[in-house]
Amino acid sequence: MKSTLKKLLPFAVVGVVSGATAVGTLQYFGHTSNNADQSYFTSSSNASFVGMNTAMTGDDFVKAAKTTVPAVVTIKNYQNRASSRASEQDIFDFFFGDPQGGRGQQRQKQQPDNIPSGMGSGVIISPDGYIISNNHVVAGANKLEVVLSNKKSYIATLVGTDPNTDISLLKIEEKGLPYLNFANSDNIEVGQWVLAVGNPLGLNSTVTAGIISAKGRGIGILSSQGKASNPIESFIQTDAAINPGNSGGALVNSNGDLIGINSAIQSTTGYYQGYGFAVPSNLARKIVEDIKNFGLVQRGFLGVSSIDLSDEKQIAAYNKEFKTDIKGGSGVYIRGFSDNSGAQDAGMKTGDVITKIDSYAVTDFADLSAAIGSKRPGDKVQVTYSRNGKEITSLVTLKDQKGGTSTRTKADLSVTEKIGSNFENLSERFKTDYGLNSGVVARNVIDGGEMSKIGIFDNYIVIEVNGKPVNSEKDVEKILDKYQGNVQVKFVDEYGRIYTKGFKMP
Template identity: 45%
Template sequence: MKNNLKTVAIALACSVATLAGYKLLGLEEKPVIFNEAGYSSSSDSVGKLVNFSNLPEGAPGDFTYAAGVSAPAVVHIKATSVRAVRQQRMPSIFDDFFGFDDEFFGQPKSREQQSSGSGVLISNDGYIATNNHVVEGAEKLEVVTYDKQSYEAEVVGVDPSTDIAVIKIKEKGMPFLTIGNSDNVKVGEWVLAVGNPFNLESTVTAGIVSAIGRDISILDRSYAERVQRTGVEGDTPIESFIQTDAAVNPGNSGGALVNLRGELIGINTAIASPNGAYAGYAFAVPSGIVKKVTTDIIKFGNVQRGYLGVNPVELNTKNAKEFDVKTTQGIYVYNAPEEGAAYNAGIKKGDVITEVDGQKVVAESKFREMIGRKRPGEKVSLKINRDGTIKNFDVALRNKEGGSSIIKKEESSAVFSKMGIRVKDMDDKEKSELGISNGVRVEKVFPAGTVARDTNIKEGFIINRVGDKKIDSKDDFEKAIQNAVKNNETGVLICGVYENLSRNYCYGITL
């Protein structure tokens, strides 16, 4: 009896101590979650612990569930590209007689190159999300699935501005990943990176999210290089990477970053490394962007980017003084052009955007991401700090042409991009001085195009014929190429002359 009374007394003392502790910590009126893993957290505390009670068995102590769900949906992509190797040949007495250049008689010898990357199945009918840089320039794509089946894939569409691409294999009933909400990703959260580093198929590594909304300017550099190589100016790059310390290496590009629920929260894209191999930091395109871009590509054939029409600057303590604004956090509107959507809605230079659709924004990278996830015609709600006064605006975003409609994909523009050539009109005086009756001048040949790869065409070359079509204007040239595309021709013969050279040159060019 005495032992029982002693036990009850100890239990009461422990209960009193526990209640006193709750009161001391201010938790007596706050709900506390106890989950299966034994963690607890206050529902309104900052940086609260995740409630894992609704996760599959095994989480968060081990990663077998997330690995088991994600690995079968991640594929190995083998890309084959063709590089031209110049061949030297002995001159022929027939060269001057026929007036053709080397490329007409013998195309440069082609040499295949192979690269490797990863991709993520996002539907059961074979759509795969990957990086643009994994498939860029590829003539052939082979996809090897988790169960070692091999398929030939076709490119559905690409978006260099986010480094996302969609490819497709002709197969049904494929395992695929559910796309999670990257807005809910927290720093310190456990994640898995799934891919094929160094051709090691179905490799899983673990780490934590070490930062979000990271801008490392890699897409800006890639954009500048692409314009230099191809002459094609696309959408402004969007960088708002999820940073992780899960090991990512060459071959992981295009692979999955997943949470412990096995949901896709990002596409692994880049690493920060002094030597090209993993050095502690990797970066993934957040799933919010991935979902928007892949949906657009599958539905419309290209990405439908909504434009706000402002030049944004991320505020800090230093530039807030320079701009003479009443807050040190937010996105400063450095300019709002009159033709833009923001100006039309009443936003002006000097305003500070503090919230987008109810979400606080302090980083320019996150701001660009949130706007970039919307299409033309969609509205965005902005909270503005104007000279210390808070104002709300609803802005209907526009397309890059200033309208609100969806912009259809132009197949011909993709062909011109692939060719890598820019021409310009010639006036009558210029033609007369050169003694020619018609033609357009090649203004630029870009090193990444098929024109540079297949031929020796130099800038300044005057094109007077495409196939059997006489060319006398830039419009004539573009129509001739477009007609060839419509007729499913795989190449065209372009003929013309150089200044001060009497002979005629013809070049076979792949479309």
């Protein structure tokens, strides 16, 4: 049934090349709070970004390790449900590779309550218990256990996640905890010594050393998994050994300051082969502060679709399809604009090549993502671009995907944003063939969202909501608009099995 659905109802690919939020990490937002630890998230002073050393001695390794190890935790992900997909992969398969060649291990039995479905790492970033990790470490959990380096255990609250940067924010109820400062990841240098700290392969508090091998890497891992609607990839590449279980752990400089969140490796075996990748701290910081202060990530967009001029395959495909003769090189070529585009409002045109955002050089799409990723709707950026050999600079006001320039809170979200899924119409022919009187197909289901929590995934068919048949996304929105209380959802999985499950409307 799943393959049939895919054939009949293909995904719609929407190309809005923008910037969104966060591959570099956690920034600040001016939002007042009575929380005594607010400064750990919102300080904009230079003191909150510590300097980078470009060399490390043996003593530096010891110092950095002593600072970092107590602030790195183990995160255990518990999922009390049977696998509803024929080949559900391990929580780390997508990000660390599958030694079985991508087939994944089938799970035929429901996971026992006392055995975690997956384990990863996290980093304490404030003394009152805020912890940053990866989205894929916490995905699908109905319980998250955090274990400190001293073996003390807590049940954590998931504050929020961002699949577009693979960042999540958790909270445990404790005070006086060891924590790491964020360093300015823009200041890191290729060749600089770093430490990776995490819990790989069940080995708690493991420290490995290496150098920064490259900056601004886009490896396509977030977009390939289909969970990120607007993925931002500008990874720090390191040769410090990273393995399954390191995910969500710390990449630190010689002072033990956080420069990245370890997220992925590139490997043919699923284990370390010399290529590890971390989300830069500036991006990660921005993401978690948005989650903490607003309940969701604030994303600013240029409002352009583009071609990476460093990507020969992308250029060749575009030239073939549109009978053009675009040449490769450096920069990002604008191929079109979204509705309400801030870039178009500022006078930019199709064919312009973006070379700089403010003072940040743009050589490829990863650079553009990183530069715009730390911005919010309403922010203004200086965009430098080439047009017919002439360099032009325009001031662009970034917007959200709806064309707005203001920040939003959870109260401003649409119904589909609140429950974590879009919906696509079923054809009448499909309903007839499968004996359905109603139904919509779940699309872009968000890990950790309400629909995901009750076992609904992409391509599942939702038949009824609160006992009422649904045949369009508008039907779902009408039923749940301004609704408060428990929501009942009747749906069909890919095997044709019908379930009725519920959640409390957020």
